[in-house]
Amino acid sequence: MEFYLYLALFAPLAGSLFAALFGASPKTLIAGLVPSLLLLTSFVSSTILLVHILGGGAPIQVEMMTWMATGDLYIPFGFIVDQVSVTMMMVVTVVSTVVHFYSIGYMDHDKGFNRFFSYLSAFVFSMMVLVMSDNFAGLFIGWEGVGLCSWLLIGFWYHKESATWAANEAFIMNRIADLGMLIGIFLVYWNTGTLQYAEAFALMPELPTDILVLMGIFLFIGAMGKSAQFPLHTWLADAMEGPTPVSALIHAATMVTAGVYLVVRANPLYDLIPNVGLFIASLGAFVALFAASMALVNRDMKRIIAYSTLSQLGYMFVAAGLGAYWVALFHLMAHAFFKALLFLGAGNVMHAMHDELDPFKMGGLKKPMKWTFIMMTVASVALAGIYPLAGFFSKDLILEVAMIEHHYIIYSVLLFTAGMTAFYSFRLVALIFHGEERYKLFGVHPHEAYKFMLIAMAPLLILAVIAGSFKMTYFEMVTAVLPATEYHVHSVVTYWIMTIGTQLFVILAIAFAYKKYANSSVKVPDGTSKMENRLCYKILSNQYYIPYIFEEYLVKPYRELSTVLWKHVDMKIVDATVDGIAGIIYSTGEKTRDMQSGNLSTMLKWMVAGTVGLLSLAVVFGLAVRYSAEIKAILSGLGV
Amino acid sequence: MMEIGLNHYLILSTILFTIGLIGVMRRKNLLLLFFATEILLNSVNIAFAAISHFYGDLTGQMFAFFVIAIAASEVAVGLGLLIVWHKRHGTIDLDSLATMRG
Numbered sequence: 001m002e003f004y005l006y007l008a009l010f011a012p013l014a015g016s017l018f019a020a021l022f023g024a025s026p027k028t029l030i031a032g033l034v035p036s037l038l039l040l041t042s043f044v045s046s047t048i049l050l051v052h053i054l055g056g057g058a059p060i061q062v063e064m065m066t067w068m069a070t071g072d073l074y075i076p077f078g079f080i081v082d083q084v085s086v087t088m089m090m091v092v093t094v095v096s097t098v099v100h101f102y103s104i105g106y107m108d109h110d111k112g113f114n115r116f117f118s119y120l121s122a123f124v125f126s127m128m129v130l131v132m133s134d135n136f137a138g139l140f141i142g143w144e145g146v147g148l149c150s151w152l153l154i155g156f157w158y159h160k161e162s163a164t165w166a167a168n169e170a171f172i173m174n175r176i177a178d179l180g181m182l183i184g185i186f187l188v189y190w191n192t193g194t195l196q197y198a199e200a201f202a203l204m205p206e207l208p209t210d211i212l213v214l215m216g217i218f219l220f221i222g223a224m225g226k227s228a229q230f231p232l233h234t235w236l237a238d239a240m241e242g243p244t245p246v247s248a249l250i251h252a253a254t255m256v257t258a259g260v261y262l263v264v265r266a267n268p269l270y271d272l273i274p275n276v277g278l279f280i281a282s283l284g285a286f287v288a289l290f291a292a293s294m295a296l297v298n299r300d301m302k303r304i305i306a307y308s309t310l311s312q313l314g315y316m317f318v319a320a321g322l323g324a325y326w327v328a329l330f331h332l333m334a335h336a337f338f339k340a341l342l343f344l345g346a347g348n349v350m351h352a353m354h355d356e357l358d359p360f361k362m363g364g365l366k367k368p369m370k371w372t373f374i375m376m377t378v379a380s381v382a383l384a385g386i387y388p389l390a391g392f393f394s395k396d397l398i399l400e401v402a403m404i405e406h407h408y409i410i411y412s413v414l415l416f417t418a419g420m421t422a423f424y425s426f427r428l429v430a431l432i433f434h435g436e437e438r439y440k441l442f443g444v445h446p447h448e449a450y451k452f453m454l455i456a457m458a459p460l461l462i463l464a465v466i467a468g469s470f471k472m473t474y475f476e477m478v479t480a481v482l483p484a485t486e487y488h489v490h491s492v493v494t495y496w497i498m499t500i501g502t503q504l505f506v507i508l509a510i511a512f513a514y515k516k517y518a519n520s521s522v523k524v525p526d527g528t529s530k531m532e533n534r535l536c537y538k539i540l541s542n543q544y545y546i547p548y549i550f551e552e553y554l555v556k557p558y559r560e561l562s563t564v565l566w567k568h569v570d571m572k573i574v575d576a577t578v579d580g581i582a583g584i585i586y587s588t589g590e591k592t593r594d595m596q597s598g599n600l601s602t603m604l605k606w607m608v609a610g611t612v613g614l615l616s617l618a619v620v621f622g623l624a625v626r627y628s629a630e631i632k633a634i635l636s637g638l639g640v
Numbered sequence: 641m642m643e644i645g646l647n648h649y650l651i652l653s654t655i656l657f658t659i660g661l662i663g664v665m666r667r668k669n670l671l672l673l674f675f676a677t678e679i680l681l682n683s684v685n686i687a688f689a690a691i692s693h694f695y696g697d698l699t700g701q702m703f704a705f706f707v708i709a710i711a712a713s714e715v716a717v718g719l720g721l722l723i724v725w726h727k728r729h730g731t732i733d734l735d736s737l738a739t740m741r742g
Contacts, residue, residue, distance in 0.1 A: 598738040605665050 001052055001060050005081055008045035008089060009128050011038040012096075016121035022114040031114035032107070035121040036100040042124070043093035046086070053086050054477055061134060068137075075195055080134035083478045087329055088131035088261055091336045094459065095253040096124045101456035102344055103245040105449060106351065116156065116243070123149035127254050131261060136185045136195040139262070143181065143226065146255045147174045153250060154242040166238040173235040177225020184218030187211065201268035209273065216269055216276040219262060227259030227313045230287050234547050236310055237294075240302040244347030247302060252309045252343050253336035260313065263320040264329050267482060270320070277321045281402075284317030285410040285417075290544075292420040296427075297540045299525070300357045301346050304428050308383065309339055311417060315398050318410060324401040325482045330474060331394035338382035338390055338464035344457050345376035349432055352446035353439060359428055360524045364437035368446045371454050373433045375461050380429050382464045384422035384506050393468030396502060401487050403498065418502060419509040426513035434518035441524070649690030656683030670722055670732040674715060681711045 015035030022031040049060070059082035068075040081089070100120060107113050126149055130142025155167030189195055191211055192203040204212060223229070228236035239251050250256070263270060263280065270277050291310035298304045312335045319328035352369055353362060366373040382389035385396055395418065402411040439446060448454075475486075488495075525532055532538075542548065595606060624631065656679055663676025685704040692700025726732050 599735060600737050601665075601668060601734045608661060608665055 001049065001057070001081075002062050004045040004048045005060055005062060005079060005132070006064075008042045008049065008093070009079065009125070009132060011042040011045070012121045012124040012128060014038055016118050016125060019114055019118035019121060023118055025114065027111070027113040029104070032100075032104045032117045035117045036097070036104065039093065039097045039100050039121065039124060042128075043097045046089040046093045049081050050086050050090055053081070053083055054473070059083070059481075072193065073189075075135060075137045077138060078134040078196070079132045079138070080197075081132065083481045084261075084264060084329065085131050087333060087474070087478060089128065091257075091333050092124065092127050092131065092254050094463070095336055095340045096120070096127075096249055098456050098460055099245045099249040099340065099344070102248075102347070102453050103243075105453035105456075106245050106347055107243065108450075110243075112156065116153075119149055119152045119156070120246070120249070123153065123250060123255070127258075130258055134197055136188060136197070136200070139265075140181070140185060143222070143258065144178070146250070146258065147171065147178070147226075150174075150239070150250050150255055153246040154239045156242055156246065160241065163241040166235070166241040170235040170239050173232050174225045177222050177232055180218045180220075180225070181222020184215055184220075184222060187215045187218060191215070197265065201266075204269055204272060212269060212273050213276055216266075216273045219266060219269070220276065220280060223259030223262045224283075225259075226262075227256050227317070228310055229259070229283055229313065229317065230290060231546070233287065233291070233310055234543070234550065237303045237306045237543070240300070240306050244302065244343060244350060247306070248340040248343030248347070251306065252339040256309060256313060257316070257332045257336065260316040260320055260328055260332050263317070264325045264482070267320075267323075267325045271323060271483065274323070277323060278407075279321070281318045281321030281407065281410060284314040284319075284321055285402075285413045286314070287311070288314030288318070288417045289413050289420075290314075292417045292424065294540055294543050295424040296420060297537055299360060299541070301349065301359050301428065301432070302343075302357060304359075304424060305339070305342055305346060308342075308421065308425065309335075311421060312339070312383075312395075314417075315395060315414065318414060319398045319401055322401055322405050322407065322410075323483065324398070324485060324487065326475060326478045326484075327394070327397050327401055327487070329478060329482070330471065331398060333474075334382070334390035334394040334464075334467045337460050337467055338379045341375055341457060341460040341464050342379040342383065344453075344460070345372050345379060348372040348449040348453070349376075349446075351449060353444055356439075356442070356444065358524075359431035360438070360522070361442055362432045362439050363435045363522065364433070365439070365446055366433040369433075369448050371448060375454075375457055376433070377429055378461060379464055380425040383425050384510060385418060385502070386506060387503060388465075388468060390464050390467035393471050396499065397487065399502060400495075400498070404487050404490075415502060415505070419505050422506040422509035423513045426510045427517050430514050430517035431522065434514070435522050436520045438522070438524060646690055646694045649686055653683045653687040653690070656680075656686065659683075668734045670725075670734060670737075673734065674718055674722075678711065678715070681707055 012035070015038035018034050018038075019031045022028050053059070059080060061080045062078065064077040064079065066074070067077050100117070103116065103120065107116050110116065123146060126142050126145025128142070130139055130146060133139045133142060151167045151171040154170055155164045157163045185195065188200050191207055192200040194200050194203075225232050236251060236256065240247055242251070270280075288311045291307045291314065295304045295307035295311065298307065312331070316328045316331050316335070319325070319331060348369065349362065349365065349372060350357065352365070352372075356362070378389070382391040385391040399411060399414050399418070402408075402414055475484075532541075539545065595602075597603075660676050660678075660680035660683060663679060664673065667673050667676055685707055688700040688704040688707070692698060692704075722732060725737075729736060
């Protein structure tokens with residue numbers, strides 16, 4: 001079994017290195033095909049491991065090698081395949097395999113084809129390290145690795161100013177959060193003396209609560225950065241500058257869920273500090289509503305889906321914060337499938353529309369793009385949580401958790417958000433695929449994507465439909481390591497009222513979206529309509545002015561401070577010191593150059609001078625040694 | 641009449657060494673530079689011989705012989721080079737010998 005563990009982990013790395021060999025050469029199909037096939041290998045290995053675990057096999061733990069061993073500090077490169085990490089491995093390998101094959105078509109005409117696959121596989125490797133590590137240090141390596149790959153891929157089209165800006169924004173935001181994460185890891189190490197999950201969590205119940213609270217908060221700050229929770233959320237929407245497969249893989253299905261994974265993995269810690277858990281849940285509920293509201297009016301297809309991702313991450317944090325870790329992980333899995341599908345569908349639409357992102361400029365695409373239409377509709381239905389698709393089982397479960405735990409405010413916020421989710425998802429579908437064919441105004445001739453891209457997407461389509469049926473199998477599996485709380489509403493009547501009520505609410509929201517946006521009266525907005533001039537519309541479409549506030553009150557003062565420091569501290573103190581030292585050496589050389597006149601007579605004089613100098617030094621030194629006792633007496637007399 | 645002791649020889653040696661050193665620094669004529677070097681070497685020889693006699697140990701006098709032999713060969717080579725230089729340039733002034741100027 002260890003062989004499969006290593007295969008699953010290192011196949012993506014091999015793929016990345018292979019593609020990197022072709023990094024500087026023009027597009028070669030093999031640079032895309034080999035990493036994709038290696039990922040397929042990784043996926044098959046993960047499946048074998050999953051079957052092993054499902055069959056009741058013991059978790060596989062290996063220690064590949066020692067990484068650091070100094071004094072009491074011992075950190076190995078250790079990996080574990082248990083019920084939680086095997087779930088994450090499946091999610092990561094399934095989505096990334098699909099995205100790799102899809103990208104062969106999507107990046108077909110891109111000059112950076114080989115480079116793209118190198119980065120993408122490197123990302124998968126980092127993600128595998130993140131989820132498979134059995135200690136915090138390994139987790140952190142993976143954590144930083146995915147951050148780096150995310151930066152490389154958001155800024156993939158580096159000739160675009162906006163792309164490099166977005167890449168830097170994502171990277172810097174994550175660095176801020178990673179500092180919190182690092183402090184959290186240090187706290188764990190100081191207080192438990194180990195970074196291995198099992199050992200550290202076993203020691204935690206004996207620690208004082210305030211230290212545990214600090215640990216929980218700092219680790220969660222790290223999770224907030226990666227999972228783009230408020231107020232570190234702005235990078236996720238801007239990250240949509242990257243190629244669409246990247247958005248599907250990194251910014252929807254895998255990397256952004258790393259924060260949820262961290263909280264789930266640290267469940268013994270969060271179980272001890274329910275107050276922090278409640279804070280996480282409240283923040284999650286707030287983000288769910290907050291992000292969904294921004295998605296309502298946005299006019300950028302990818303950003304709408306990004307806000308929806310943000311909103312769903314909020315749901316996951318609600319579940320994790322309330323102690324329903326397995327529910328959070330289950331929603332993470334289901335969400336990965338339908339959200340990746342939604343993004344890949346959006347990628348098809350973008351290709352067809354020549355990189356147009358405004359859904360108002362599309363309309364009526366269901367005829368030329370029948371399969372993409374079906375896939376995106378199914379993904380949206382799943383996202384909205386309609387029975388019997390994946391979203392129903394995972395999202396409604398979170399609502400039930402909130403209800404059963406008696407957090408009625410969180411429950412109502414989430415319920416309301418579910419309606420909004422349905423509305424904005426189908427607003428998007430209606431605007432893209434139904435109504436008047438507005439794209440004709442812009443002279444675009446849309447075409448369906450390559451057939452193999454659609455086939456590559458098919459596994460996600462199937463999973464988005466059937467993932468819900470794994471619920472019980474999944475529950476039995478992960479509850480071996482996660483708290484096995486079954487969430488059943490006590491009264492059957494309440495259960496049915498809740499379920500049917502939610503379903504009706506969601507369906508009404510969908511119907512409303514269709515009625516409003518799927519007709520021929522939808523026009524390309526030009527900023528004159530009554531709707532666009534309303535205050536609430538402006539607030540929402542400007543993302544609550546948060547990017548503006550960040551720019552005005554954080555970035556600009558910081559830039560001014562930096563300018564001051566640069567001009568007055570850096571230039572006048574630091575640079576002046578360094579330049580001064582160099583200047584002294586330089587002028588000494590310049591002045592003593594005349595010694596080398598080439599005149600024998602002068603040289604002889606210098607030679608004599610040198611000899612005399614050295615001789616007198618020798619004499620002085622000799623005298624000092626000879627009379628050292630007396631000198632010491634004099635010096636001590638002077639009080640030195 | 642004062643007894644001539646080790647100190648007198650050493651003082652003579654020092655005076656000769658100083659004269660040689662000044663000669664090395666001041667002289668511009670290559671031939672005279674050789675003379676100055678000879679004075680330096682011989683001042684050391686005097687010191688060697690005197691100290692050797694003072695301690696009753698022959699090693700110092702043997703060393704002085706070595707110095708004389710090496711000085712002779714050094715002068716032979718040096719004079720040869722000097723003649724070649726004079727044939728080529730018509731002068732043995734030290735200041736003209738500046739081809740190594742950096």
